[in-house]
Amino acid sequence: GAGVSQSPSNKVTEKGKDVELRCDPISGHTALYWYRQRLGQGLEFLIYFQGNSAPDKSGLPSDRFSAERTGESVSTLTIQRTQQEDSAVYLCASSPRTGFNQPQHFGDGTRLSIL
Amino acid sequence: GQQLNQSPQSMFIQEGEDVSMNCTSSSIFNTWLWYKQEPGEGPVLLIALYKAGELTSNGRLTAQFGITRKDSFLNISASIPSDVGIYFCAGQSGGTSYGKLTFGQGTILTVHP
Numbered sequence: 001g002a003g004v005s006q007s008p009s010n011k012v013t014e015k016g017k018d019v020e021l022r023c024d025p026i027s028g029h030t031a032l033y034w035y036r037q038r039l040g041q042g043l044e045f046l047i048y049f050q051g052n053s054a055p056d057k058s059g060l061p062s063d064r065f066s067a068e069r070t071g072e073s074v075s076t077l078t079i080q081r082t083q084q085e086d087s088a089v090y091l092c093a094s095s096p097r098t099g100f101n102q103p104q105h106f107g108d109g110t111r112l113s114i115l
Numbered sequence: 116g117q118q119l120n121q122s123p124q125s126m127f128i129q130e131g132e133d134v135s136m137n138c139t140s141s142s143i144f145n146t147w148l149w150y151k152q153e154p155g156e157g158p159v160l161l162i163a164l165y166k167a168g169e170l171t172s173n174g175r176l177t178a179q180f181g182i183t184r185k186d187s188f189l190n191i192s193a194s195i196p197s198d199v200g201i202y203f204c205a206g207q208s209g210g211t212s213y214g215k216l217t218f219g220q221g222t223i224l225t226v227h228p
Contacts, residue, residue: 004157033214042119042203042218043158056214091157098214101165103148106157 002026004107006092012113015084021077021110025094030072033093033104036061043091049075050098079112087114121204121219128194129227136202136222137188144206147180147187148216152201161202162189194226 005024013019025032030051035043045059049069060066064082069075079086089111093104121138128134138147146165150158162173164180164187171178177190187204201223205216 031214033216035216035218040221042121042220043205043216045215045217048214050214059215093157101146101163103160103163104216105160106150108155108157 004092004094004105006090006107006110008110009108010111010113012115013082014115016081018078018080019082019112021079021090021092021112023075023077023092023094023107025073025075025092026105029094029096029105031095031098031102031104032069032075033095034067034075034077035091035093037089037091037109039088046077046090048098082112082114084114087112119204119206119217119219121222123222124220125223125225127225127227130195132194134191134194134198134224135188136204137186138204138206138219139186140206140217141185143184143208144217145184145209146207147178148205148207149176149178149187149189150203150205152203152221153199158203191224194224196226196228199224199226 007022033048034046037043047057047067049055064080067077089109091109093106095102095104119138148163149161152158162178167184169180175192201221203221204219
């Protein structure tokens with residue numbers, strides 16, 4: 001498809017396990033973003049990648065969270081030793097590049113539930 | 116950090132009524148965006164505003180970028196049942212913060228036929 005693709009769409013795991021979430025941005029988009037949305041809340045910025053520049057990790061809530069991006073394509077968000085408060089929808093977005101007049105387009109998210 | 120206050124938190128209206136919601140910020144943004152989110156889906160961009168004072172329409176939707184750059188509103192005219200969803204405002208700063216969107220808490224809109 002032409003939009004941002006995320007997988008899995010749902011993930012249920014036990015507390016303490018590691019999880020990996022995947023994002024495929026829109027083709028040709030050099031900027032990729034991760035957000036977290038807790039139930040009934042707005043989106044919280046986690047991290048973004050712009051081309052080959054160092055990612056902006058300023059929104060990551062703890063060192064259990066990390067993300068990687070392969071070139072200008074797929075990104076994975078990894079949460080280690082998951083906790084119950086990590087339960088949320090994790091949304092990925094992409095834009096042609098980062099900057100003015102570059103609106104972000106979102107995928108449908110991964111709903112993560114920690115038991 | 117930056118905070119966006121979005122109001123109202125929820126609205127229950129009759130089909131055909133007009134709707135207005137707004138966001139205010141304690142700091143300046145260079146861009147204001149309005150998104151709509153439906154259950155199980157990601158937010159979909161409705162309107163993007165790039166200039167203070169700008170008034171932009173998209174069909175029955177109209178949004179404005181406040182002159183102070185600290186607020187924005189979204190109006191929906193003649194609401195229909197498919198307008199149901201959660202509407203979010205988002206602000207974007209400049210410089211090294213261009214990648215970060217700051218979101219409001221959302222306005223839940225219910226339209227009764």
